[in-house]
Amino acid sequence: MTQLSRRDFLKAAGVVLAGAALTPSRAFSVRDTRNNQRPNIIVVLCDALSAPHLSLYGYPRLTTPNIDSFAARSTVFHNHYSGSNFTSSGTASLLTGMLPWKHRAINYGGLIKSEFIGINPYTLLGSDYYRFAFSQNPWADQLIGQWNKDVDRFLPPSSYSLLESADPVRLFENDRVMASIALGGFLFQAEGEDGPVGSSEIGYLNKSRTLKFIGKQNLKRYPDGIPEVVLASNPYLNEEIYFGAFSELSRLDSENAPYFAYFHLFSPHFPYKPRSDFKKLFHDDYAPAAKPNHPMANGFSEDYLLSRQTAYDRQIAQVDDEFGRLIAKLDKDGILENSYLIFTSDHGELFERGFVGHGRQFMYEGALRVPLLIHAPSQTRREDIFAPTSNTDILPTLLSIAGKYIPADIDGKLLPAFGGSAEPNRAVLSILAMDNSAFAPLKKAVVAMRKGDYKLIAYLGYADMAQPFELYNLEGDPNEFDNLAAKEKNILSAMKGEFLSYLEEANKPFERK
Amino acid sequence: MNKIGIRFFTEKSLTRHDVLGAYAVIVLLVYSWTLITSFYKFPSWMFYLTLGQIGAIYAYAFSINFIESIVTLAGVSFLEFTLFLFLKNKEEILPRSILAALILLGTAMWRLVLFQDYVDSAAFVSGELKWWLLTFAVGAPAVIFAAKIKWIKKILEGLADRALVFLYIYLPLTALAIVVVIIRNIN
Numbered sequence: 001m002t003q004l005s006r007r008d009f010l011k012a013a014g015v016v017l018a019g020a021a022l023t024p025s026r027a028f029s030v031r032d033t034r035n036n037q038r039p040n041i042i043v044v045l046c047d048a049l050s051a052p053h054l055s056l057y058g059y060p061r062l063t064t065p066n067i068d069s070f071a072a073r074s075t076v077f078h079n080h081y082s083g084s085n086f087t088s089s090g091t092a093s094l095l096t097g098m099l100p101w102k103h104r105a106i107n108y109g110g111l112i113k114s115e116f117i118g119i120n121p122y123t124l125l126g127s128d129y130y131r132f133a134f135s136q137n138p139w140a141d142q143l144i145g146q147w148n149k150d151v152d153r154f155l156p157p158s159s160y161s162l163l164e165s166a167d168p169v170r171l172f173e174n175d176r177v178m179a180s181i182a183l184g185g186f187l188f189q190a191e192g193e194d195g196p197v198g199s200s201e202i203g204y205l206n207k208s209r210t211l212k213f214i215g216k217q218n219l220k221r222y223p224d225g226i227p228e229v230v231l232a233s234n235p236y237l238n239e240e241i242y243f244g245a246f247s248e249l250s251r252l253d254s255e256n257a258p259y260f261a262y263f264h265l266f267s268p269h270f271p272y273k274p275r276s277d278f279k280k281l282f283h284d285d286y287a288p289a290a291k292p293n294h295p296m297a298n299g300f301s302e303d304y305l306l307s308r309q310t311a312y313d314r315q316i317a318q319v320d321d322e323f324g325r326l327i328a329k330l331d332k333d334g335i336l337e338n339s340y341l342i343f344t345s346d347h348g349e350l351f352e353r354g355f356v357g358h359g360r361q362f363m364y365e366g367a368l369r370v371p372l373l374i375h376a377p378s379q380t381r382r383e384d385i386f387a388p389t390s391n392t393d394i395l396p397t398l399l400s401i402a403g404k405y406i407p408a409d410i411d412g413k414l415l416p417a418f419g420g421s422a423e424p425n426r427a428v429l430s431i432l433a434m435d436n437s438a439f440a441p442l443k444k445a446v447v448a449m450r451k452g453d454y455k456l457i458a459y460l461g462y463a464d465m466a467q468p469f470e471l472y473n474l475e476g477d478p479n480e481f482d483n484l485a486a487k488e489k490n491i492l493s494a495m496k497g498e499f500l501s502y503l504e505e506a507n508k509p510f511e512r513k
Numbered sequence: 514m515n516k517i518g519i520r521f522f523t524e525k526s527l528t529r530h531d532v533l534g535a536y537a538v539i540v541l542l543v544y545s546w547t548l549i550t551s552f553y554k555f556p557s558w559m560f561y562l563t564l565g566q567i568g569a570i571y572a573y574a575f576s577i578n579f580i581e582s583i584v585t586l587a588g589v590s591f592l593e594f595t596l597f598l599f600l601k602n603k604e605e606i607l608p609r610s611i612l613a614a615l616i617l618l619g620t621a622m623w624r625l626v627l628f629q630d631y632v633d634s635a636a637f638v639s640g641e642l643k644w645w646l647l648t649f650a651v652g653a654p655a656v657i658f659a660a661k662i663k664w665i666k667k668i669l670e671g672l673a674d675r676a677l678v679f680l681y682i683y684l685p686l687t688a689l690a691i692v693v694v695i696i697r698n699i700n
Contacts, residue, residue, distance in 0.1 A: 104560070111561035146561070172573075175697040178566060182573035186554055187547070200547070200577055201621050208641060439560050 038128060038258040039377055040339035041398050042249065044326075045094070045262070046319055047087065047137055048269040048358060050348030051080065051369040053309075053316055061282055063316045066324025067343070070373065072382050074343075075417050077372035079388040081428050081450060082347045085367040086359030089431070090346035090391065091140045091264065095120050097395030097410035099429055101442050101506040106433040108359070109139050109185055112146055113438075119407055121260055122150035124399055130256035132248065134159060135264035136241065138184045138231050140346070144262070145177035152256075153248075156180070157229065160244030161236040163213065168206060184231075207233045224273040224311075229266045238267050238275075242322040246329050253335045260398075264346070268315035270357060272308070278318040282310050288352070291481060295464045296361050297354035309351035338377050340401055342394065345370040361432060363448035363457050364480050368430045374418065387422035388450050389415055390429070427451045427498060435461075441507035449499050450474070454488075456495040460503075469496060533680065534673030535610035536586050541676040542618045543582045544683050547574050569697060575683070575690035589613045596653060608669040609660040616652040620644075 051057050054064045056071055057078065083093025084100050092098075092105035092112055096119050100106045104113040112120075122131045122144070134155040135141040141157045148154060156176055158167035168188070172179035188203025210233040214226050217235075226235045245263050252259045288309070290302050300308075323343070330336050349358050350366040358367050370391065392412030399406050400419050414420030433445035444461035453475035459465040471484045471492050485492050551574065558567045589610045597609060624644065659665050 107557065110557065114561060114563075172694070172698050174699070175569075175694075178569045178697065179573060181562075181566075182570040183577075186551065186570060187574055187577055201581055201618075201625070202577060204621070204625050438557055 038402055040253070040258050040335075041129075041260045041342070041401060042339050043260075043262045043342045043344070043394075043398075044245070044323070045091075045264045046268065046323075046343075046345050047140075047264065047266050048347060048349045049316065049319070049345035049371060050350075050366045051345075051371045052348070052366050053313060054371055056371065060286055061284070061313050063313050064320040066320045066327070067371070067373070070324070070327055070343070070375065073379050074341075074373040074375040075379075075383040075385060077374075077385045077389050077415070079386060079428075079450070080344070080370055080372035080391065081368050081388065081430050081448075082345070082370050082391045083430055085347045085363060085430065085432050086434070087137050087139045087346050088143065089433075091137075092143055094344070094346060094391040094394050095143065095262075097392045097412040099392060099411050099506070100431040100433060101445075101503075102409075102411065104438045105143060106431070106436060106438050106445075108434060109142065110438055111143060116409060117146055119395075119409055120147045120150075121262070121395060121398060122147045124395075124404055124407070125260050125402055126150075126404070128258070129402065130252065130259040132252060132256075132259060132261040134245070134248065134262070136161070136229050136234065136236065136266035137264055137269070138180065138229070140264045142181055142185055145180060148177045155248075157184075158234050160241050161229070161234040162217075162226065162240075163210060163233070163235060166209075167234070168202075188233075210235060221275050221277075222273060223276055223279060225271075227267060227271060227273045227315075230269075230271065236266070238318055238322050241265055241267075242326050246326055249330065249335055250333060253333070253339075257338070258402075260402075265319075267319050268312060268349075270349075272311035272315040274311070274314040274318045278314045278321070281314050281317050289479070289481070291352045291479070293354035294362060295466070296462070298356075299354040300356055305351045305354075305356060308356045312349060312351065336375060336377065340377065340398070341373075341375040342398070343371065343373040343375075344391065344394070346391075359432075359434065361446045361459065361462065363430060363432060363446050365455075365474070365478065368448060374415070383417055385416045385422060387416055387424045388426060388428040393420070425452045427502070429499075429502065439510065441510040442503060447499060447503070449495060449502075451495060451498070454491055454495060455480070456492070456499060458496070458499055471495070531607045531610065532586075533677060534607050534670070535589060535614060536582065537676035537680045538611045538673055539582050539585045539589070539614045539618070540578075540683050541679045542614070543578050543585065544575070544679070546622060547578050569693065572690040572693035572697075575687045576694050578683075579687045579691070585614060585618060588617060597657070605660040605666070607673060608666045609656055611669045611673060612656045612659055613652070616648065616656065620648045620652075 053059050054067060055062045056064050056068045056076070082090040084090040086108070088105045088108060088110045089100040092103045092110070093100060096103045096112060096116060098116065098119065103116055105111055122133070125131060130152050131150060132153045133144045133151050135144060136157050138157050144151065144154065154177070156167060156169055157180070158164045158170070169176050169179045169183055183203070187200040188206060210228070214228060214235045217226050219226065226237065228235045242265075245265070249261060252261055287306065293299055330341075347358050348367045348370055350356070350362050350364060352364065352366065353362065355362050372389065372391075390412055392410070393415045394412065396406045396410050396412050397415045397418045397420070400414055416422040428450045430448045431442075431445060432447075433442055435444045436442055442460065446462070447458045447460070449456045449458070453473050455472045455474050457470040459468045462468070467483070467485060469485050469492060471488055472480045472482065473484060474480070551571070558570065592613050593606065593610060
């Protein structure tokens with residue numbers, strides 16, 4: 001082995017440090033020469049918003065009256081699936097148009113494989129558009145941070161939050177993307193399961209101060225306390241976040257059209273802390289049918305699951321209220337007349353089989369099916385799409401709307417009603433591979449494949465699962481009670497074969513030669 | 514000058530050796546813990562980020578570590594000039610400071626690790642005062658008495674001597690790191 005001399009080491013260290021100093025650190029820039037003919041594109045994403053919990057999609061509680069009325073003049077997708085069941089993977093699928101086994105943001109806080117960095121709305125829309133990004137969720141913020149040079153205005157996650165001015169990352173405003181990764185994703189990391197906690201005592205003190213701040217607020221409007229972006233120590237009020245979203249859109253509309261604006265808003269993500277007027281809702285006798293405990297679940301009781309589900313539904317009702325107010329303001333100012341508005345989520349939430357939350361090995365409908373509504377400029381009528389679609393379809397669709405080139409690496413297709421055609425028998429995949437190395441073939445993962453009426457769930461590499469495959473007929477059994485794997489052997493075999501061929505193809509670039 | 518001030522400069526004047534020795538141990542702990550945690554992240558950084566960006570992360574990390582190490586040294590010095598003011602044996606200053614730093618940082622690290630798995634983080638934080646009072650109640654006498662035991666004293670002095678090497682590695686790197694952070698943040 002070649003010995004590295006001290007001189008060589010110092011040279012190498014110098015090169016790395018010079019690279020570190022010179023790597024572009026631009027976070028904000030403004031341009032004004034724009035082509036005014038193209039439509040604006042606004043994406044409003046509510047984190048962890050599960051489609052089966054929206055009255056729009058038939059949920060028995062009236063959780064989303066405002067979204068329901070917005071749907072009356074939008075295209076509504078009824079079987080829209082996220083590429084995964086947690087933020088990093090699901091958001092990366094939405095923004096790259098690729099499935100997790102390709103983009104590789106598969107672990108908590110994961111990023112996009114460098115080979116595919118150029119495939120995202122910011123780079124592909126190019127300078128014809130003014131490009132805006134705001135994500136309250138730090139994991140989505142870090143994903144967008146990889147395309148920082150192509151984002152014209154990139155707000156920090158703490159924007160419009162209650163401790164906005166005290167965010168330590170704000171000390172490094174001119175290099176806030178790298179500062180976010182270094183501090184939020186590493187040094188100050190207080191929660192997360194992809195390694196040890198952040199090493200910094202300052203980070204712990206920051207988190208501790210935030211929690212004490214929340215504890216002292218004691219606002220009557222928030223009897224359960226103030227909601228917090230759990231990964232980022234950012235307490236926030238939804239009313240202020242949505243006010244901020246409207247302010248940004250007003251400014252973009254008056255100064256920067258055409259523009260692409262992506263809002264990744266944290267609510268209704270855990271912790272569910274609805275405002276007092278929404279806490280009054282849903283004191284009803286609703287009781288979903290119990291499902292058998294999953295072998296890998298926490299084993300929570302049905303009463304606990306229902307109490308958490310009710311709190312979540314109330315949080316959704318508040319999000320719906322804020323969204324309704326936002327739409328009314330956008331209508332009043334005529335902002336939607338030349339804008340596409342895409343309303344969706346990055347993944348869902350689950351309250352069944354002894355489990356609460358998302359991001360674990362539970363790939364059931366509540367965790368994967370997300371809302372998708374697209375309002376085209378001046379659209380007045382509702383259109384319903386029932387064919388299965390994937391959130392990997394959003395990037396190619398918005399590129400098509402903007403008249404831009406769609407790279408061949410994108411897995412998604414044009415959405416029906418926006419240049420694509422409805423394909424009822426298309427295989428739509430969702431992948432959870434948080435336990436798998438990002439740079440190795442997928443050997444430990446849970447994959448759900450929806451095709452036609454059926455859904456296959458495959459558990460790869462999980463010894464806890466006596467039955468590595470589950471099969472459901474969603475047409476006759478939308479709540480996934482009856483596992484047909486033992487009964488419908490032909491269907492299982494066909495779907496398994498198709499899934500394994502996709503997996504083999506996806507693993508090829510990672511197999512050792 | 515009042516009485517405490519006079520004692521500060523007479524009985525408590527620290528030698529350069531004391532300060533550097535205690536600081537070296539603090540630096541060793543703070544920086545090494547960051548380096549160890551970074552090893553968990555490093556493979557994924559290699560996969561997603563450029564070498565320059567990885568260098569930038571370490572630049573931020575070392576800059577923050579530097580601040581933390583100075584704050585810890587200040588904390589230990591504060592203890593030496595307040596709580597341990599009545600202790601006159603100058604030979605015990607170094608082992609006592611090292612022990613205080615070890616207990617302070619060790620407890621804080623332990624608390625950080627516990628915090629990660631704690632479901633009700635707000636309740637965890639609300640118990641902070643009790644935690645530190647208990648640490649203080651147990652730690653202070655332990656520091657005072659352990660520093661008097663010869664073999665412990667010898668080990669701690671040995672540790673300080675060896676840790677000095679790390680100062681020569683970490684501090685120049687920190688200086689470069691601070692320069693990098695400043696350059697990246699110049700408008």
